[in-house]
Amino acid sequence: MLYRINRNGKMLWGQDGITLSQASAFNSGARVTEASDGDFVFVWAVGSDQGSGNLMMQRVSPQGRVRFDGGGLLAVNGQSLCPGWPDIVAADNGDVIISWVADLSLYSLEKYLRAEKFRADGGSAWGGPVTVFDAYPLPFAHFPRIAADGN
Secondary structure, three states, X not given: OEOOEXXXXXXXXOOOOEOOXXXXXXXXXXXXXXXXOOOEEEEEEXXXXXXXXXXXXXXXXXXXXXXXXXXXXXEXXXXXXXXXXXXXXXXXXXXXXXEEEEOOOOOOOOOEEEEEEEOOOOOXXXXXXXXXEOOOXXXXXXXXXXXXXXX
């Protein structure tokens, strides 16, 4: 559930909040950023440790209007990978950049860092994900964070 509460304790998105995900699969690692257009953008992992999984993204207006129907937008289709430990940072024009550890399967030794920039409408600004780091496998418990550089 998502709640927005002002400094006086008023529930700005209603007493019951907003449901982020209704997926029956395991949901984990939710992160949030406030985009430059004022929307709040959430990213989280859905899946398992069995070599599959996805990253979902949802935008919510300051007034509590959900931007993407159907429980969010499929940001990263894991297919044979198990993406996990997502992070998100605001970029220009309402865009966001999502990073994640690719192939988070417990049974895989190949864990590397990827990222993708998404426009406010949910489309890819880069045409697909880019590899940020793959010089050697990341440690299993490594949770990389990204930060905005102002550009």
